[in-house]
Amino acid sequence: MDLNYTPEEQAFREEVRTFLAEKLPKDLADKMKTKSELSKEDYLRWHKILYEQGWIAPNWPKEYGGAEWNAVQRHIFEEECAFANTPRVLPFGLAMLGPVLQAFGNQEQKDYYLPRILSGEDWWCQGYSEPGAGSDLASLKTRAVREGDHYIVNGQKTWTTLGQHADWIFCLVRTDPNVKQQEGISFLLIDMKTPGITVRPIILLEGTHEVNEVFFDNVKVPVENLVGEENKGWTYAKYLLTHERTNIAGVGASKAALDSVKRMARAEMSGGRPLIENPAFAARLAEVEADLMAMETANLRIVSQAAVGHAPGIEASMLKVKGTIIRQEINDLARRAVGPYAMPFQSEAVEGDNQPIGPDYAAPQASRYFNNRKLSIFGGSNEVQRGIIAKTQIGV
Amino acid sequence: MNFELTEERQMLQDTLRRFLADRYGLETRNKIIDSEEGLSPEIWAELAELGVIGALFTEEDGGFGGKGFDITTVFEELGRAGVVEPFLDTAILGGGLIAALGSDTQKELLEEVIGGALHLAFAHGEPRSRYELNQVETTAKVSGDEIVLSGRKAVVVNAEAAGYLVVSARESGGLMDEDGISLFLVPADTAGLTMVGYPLMQGGRAAEVTLDDVKVPSSARLGEAGKAYPAIVTAAARANTALSAEILGSMETATGLTKEYLVTRQQFGRPIGTFQALAHRMSDMLIELEMARSAVINIAGRLESDTAERDRYVAATRNYLGRAGRLIAEEAIQMHGGIAMTKEYELAHFAKRIVMSDHRLGDTDWHLERFIALSAAA
Numbered sequence: 001m002d003l004n005y006t007p008e009e010q011a012f013r014e015e016v017r018t019f020l021a022e023k024l025p026k027d028l029a030d031k032m033k034t035k036s037e038l039s040k041e042d043y044l045r046w047h048k049i050l051y052e053q054g055w056i057a058p059n060w061p062k063e064y065g066g067a068e069w070n071a072v073q074r075h076i077f078e079e080e081c082a083f084a085n086t087p088r089v090l091p092f093g094l095a096m097l098g099p100v101l102q103a104f105g106n107q108e109q110k111d112y113y114l115p116r117i118l119s120g121e122d123w124w125c126q127g128y129s130e131p132g133a134g135s136d137l138a139s140l141k142t143r144a145v146r147e148g149d150h151y152i153v154n155g156q157k158t159w160t161t162l163g164q165h166a167d168w169i170f171c172l173v174r175t176d177p178n179v180k181q182q183e184g185i186s187f188l189l190i191d192m193k194t195p196g197i198t199v200r201p202i203i204l205l206e207g208t209h210e211v212n213e214v215f216f217d218n219v220k221v222p223v224e225n226l227v228g229e230e231n232k233g234w235t236y237a238k239y240l241l242t243h244e245r246t247n248i249a250g251v252g253a254s255k256a257a258l259d260s261v262k263r264m265a266r267a268e269m270s271g272g273r274p275l276i277e278n279p280a281f282a283a284r285l286a287e288v289e290a291d292l293m294a295m296e297t298a299n300l301r302i303v304s305q306a307a308v309g310h311a312p313g314i315e316a317s318m319l320k321v322k323g324t325i326i327r328q329e330i331n332d333l334a335r336r337a338v339g340p341y342a343m344p345f346q347s348e349a350v351e352g353d354n355q356p357i358g359p360d361y362a363a364p365q366a367s368r369y370f371n372n373r374k375l376s377i378f379g380g381s382n383e384v385q386r387g388i389i390a391k392t393q394i395g396v
Numbered sequence: 397m398n399f400e401l402t403e404e405r406q407m408l409q410d411t412l413r414r415f416l417a418d419r420y421g422l423e424t425r426n427k428i429i430d431s432e433e434g435l436s437p438e439i440w441a442e443l444a445e446l447g448v449i450g451a452l453f454t455e456e457d458g459g460f461g462g463k464g465f466d467i468t469t470v471f472e473e474l475g476r477a478g479v480v481e482p483f484l485d486t487a488i489l490g491g492g493l494i495a496a497l498g499s500d501t502q503k504e505l506l507e508e509v510i511g512g513a514l515h516l517a518f519a520h521g522e523p524r525s526r527y528e529l530n531q532v533e534t535t536a537k538v539s540g541d542e543i544v545l546s547g548r549k550a551v552v553v554n555a556e557a558a559g560y561l562v563v564s565a566r567e568s569g570g571l572m573d574e575d576g577i578s579l580f581l582v583p584a585d586t587a588g589l590t591m592v593g594y595p596l597m598q599g600g601r602a603a604e605v606t607l608d609d610v611k612v613p614s615s616a617r618l619g620e621a622g623k624a625y626p627a628i629v630t631a632a633a634r635a636n637t638a639l640s641a642e643i644l645g646s647m648e649t650a651t652g653l654t655k656e657y658l659v660t661r662q663q664f665g666r667p668i669g670t671f672q673a674l675a676h677r678m679s680d681m682l683i684e685l686e687m688a689r690s691a692v693i694n695i696a697g698r699l700e701s702d703t704a705e706r707d708r709y710v711a712a713t714r715n716y717l718g719r720a721g722r723l724i725a726e727e728a729i730q731m732h733g734g735i736a737m738t739k740e741y742e743l744a745h746f747a748k749r750i751v752m753s754d755h756r757l758g759d760t761d762w763h764l765e766r767f768i769a770l771s772a773a774a
């Protein structure tokens with residue numbers, strides 16, 4: 001064992017830093033620090049910059065145009081991006097659909113979709129959850145009936161993240177209602193412009209429009225858009241979910257968020273001294289930092305052990321549970337750090353180009369706290385992850 | 397000992413609960429929150445009519461209550477219904493300070509307050525003061541018959557609706573001296589007083605208030621020059637009592653919604669409440685709720701005790717409610733899953749009320765530190 005970065009890894013970090021210093025637009029980084037929502041253009045601008053650099057798909061194999069970085073490189077990249085306040089690269093095309101198509105798609109699908117995912121030409125969203133099918137995803141009801149060269153799709157998806165911007169949605173649909181639930185599901189790619197699709201916004205508790213309901217009313221989908229075999233969609237869905245889970249430990253994001261809490265707690269004065277010297281606050285801050293130090297190594301260790309492109313087993317569930325607990329605790333400290341100035345509701349819509357109320361770092365803290373309650377709900381809730389761990393270990 | 401509410405308070409509770417269940421549903425509330433004013437003048441007037449504001453003042457001041465248990469009875473109901481109207485600011489803080497320090501002439505305003513015709517705001521916190529009650533940078537300078545106020549006040553809740561602001565300013569002493577702080581009753585339209593208003597995360601509105609050589613007559617001072625601090629601490633104790641009861645009310649609703657959801661939401665072919673992983677956590681929420689209720693009774697019953705005893709209980713209760721509130725808000729969201737994350741669903745508002753109350757009049761950590769200090773001295 002050696003916990004030091006090799007000279008190559010250090011050189012890689014330098015390369016990433018130089019790139020970020022040169023190429024990350026300042027207005028985007030500023031927006032990340034002070035706002036709680038980004039526009040479609042914001043996301044796409046950063047996507048294009050990474051694409052041109054060849055770094056948009058760190059975990060894809062080179063043959064598909066990925067960077068094929070190892071776990072340590074990905075870790076370094078994620079960390080540097082988080083500290084530099086880059087926009088998030090959305091996972092739907094790159095981290096979810098991409099690996100599925102690479103593993104199960106046919107040649108035409110790979111040739112057509114993968115380059116468009118890389119370039120950002122197609123914006124993808126994920127159509128898994130339904131009102132009645134959340135944790136119990138296999139109970140999904142959206143129906144796809146084959147008629148000649150098409151599937152006719154009817155039903156509803158929900159919680160579709162950023163579906164309002166999407167060109168495409170990958171969906172789990174029921175193609176056989178007469179077999180065991182898991183054996184009648186297919187994986188379908190659907191053009192959002194197809195007649196019969198309606199997208200309705202869901203406003204989240206802190207006021208952002210991040211998720212949607214998507215309704216399908218006799219939507220005609222060409223059979224070529226089926227991924228893999230009919231009724232084998234559950235296998236692909238599970239494959240995808242494990243990929244979703246590996247990225248969710250969010251160590252880089254937590255480290256950057258912790259760093260920002262410390263900066264705020266040094267600037268904020270409480271009772272005539274910096275907040276960071278308040279014993280109650282300092283103790284919690286220290287505990288979460290200790291957690292995160294262990295987490296960083298756990299994440300690197302577990303991800304390194306899995307070969308490139310392959311997701312680990314129950315350790316992924318462990319990373320998800322603990323990673324989200326840490327992240328949410330940091331969000332709680334951040335909201336508390338800014339004191340009364342956490343209260344002003346400074347959504348983009350309300351605020352426009354006005355000056356922020358209070359210190360500029362205060363504006364997004366309460367929103368982030370509430371918004372990130374989602375981390376322990378989606379991507380397989382923390383209860384579901386604990387269930388997976390227990391089932392594997394206890395086996396009853 | 398006796399743990400029953402008096403008949404009058406019981407009646408007030410019943411009336412208020414019925415009225416709010418009837419008139420303050422999700423849709424109404426969301427409309428109020430999204431409105432420009434951030435409050436409903438109609439609801440305010442009707443609640444005043446029902447005696448909600450009068451219950452927060454003593455008979456001497458024109459009300460019919462004003463004791464700890466009157467405050468908690470009212471605010472628990474307001475919290476249960478997720479009311480965003482500024483009773484805390486107009487009645488407990490603004491009104492309470494006028495009642496405590498005002499001259500007979502100044503106290504004439506209370507009739508309007510109790511009748512629902514006049515709003516007040518307490519302009520005390522400043523951009524750098526955070527939760528410290530004694531940290532006042534705004535200055536008050538005597539100039540002939542007048543007093544000139546200069547400074548900035550931060551997150552002044554209800555400032556825009558207020559006819560008068562109760563403004564704290566320093567007449568003598570250093571930044572954190574308890575001595576030297578005065579209060580002034582400043583009409584909102586006084587020249588030199590400007591504000592930038594905004595909505596709050598938990599509903600309602602506040603403003604950043606700038607006092608730029610604001611001139612008021614010396615008769616605007618509440619009480620003696622430089623001696624307002626004890627009254628401010630008492631007002632904060634009363635407000636913390638009200639806030640604790642309000643949090644308790646919101647915790648009841650959040651817990652109730654979760655209980656209901658665990659029974660109705662089905663996944664894997666059964667109600668999710670049948671999963672022990674959730675059932676036990678539901679039990680923990682119920683346990684915390686019961687303790688929180690007792691913590692609120694603890695301060696309500698000590699609000700009229702000597703200040704050292706009172707303030708120790710205030711700090712303990714707010715610390716406890718901060719922890720139990722966070723647990724209940726977060727667990728309620730988690731056990732609901734995605735639905736709890738939406739503005740359209742009832743729970744979201746209650747979770748926000750609970751969590752954001754941690755940013756008023758001291759947060760959980762601040763009250764812990766205060767509790768440690770007061771306990772060491774006791």
Ligand SMILES: Cc1cc2nc3c(=O)[nH]c(=O)nc-3n(C[C@H](O)[C@H](O)[C@H](O)COP(=O)(O)OP(=O)(O)OC[C@H]3O[C@@H](n4cnc5c(N)ncnc54)[C@H](O)[C@@H]3O)c2cc1C
Binds near residue numbers: 377382663730
């Ligand atoms: C902000 C946000 C964005 C999202 N984005 C997307 C998206 O882009 N695409 C998409 O398809 N989905 C998305 N989701 C949906 C997400 O995957 C679901 O919310 C999640 O699967 C949980 O389902 P549910 O919300 O229906 O909760 P439920 O499944 O109803 O769960 C309610 C509670 O019960 C618990 N529970 C359920 N079953 C068990 C059990 N067996 N044992 C113990 N506890 C259990 C859960 O953990 C939870 O606490 C998003 C959700 C959110 C909040």
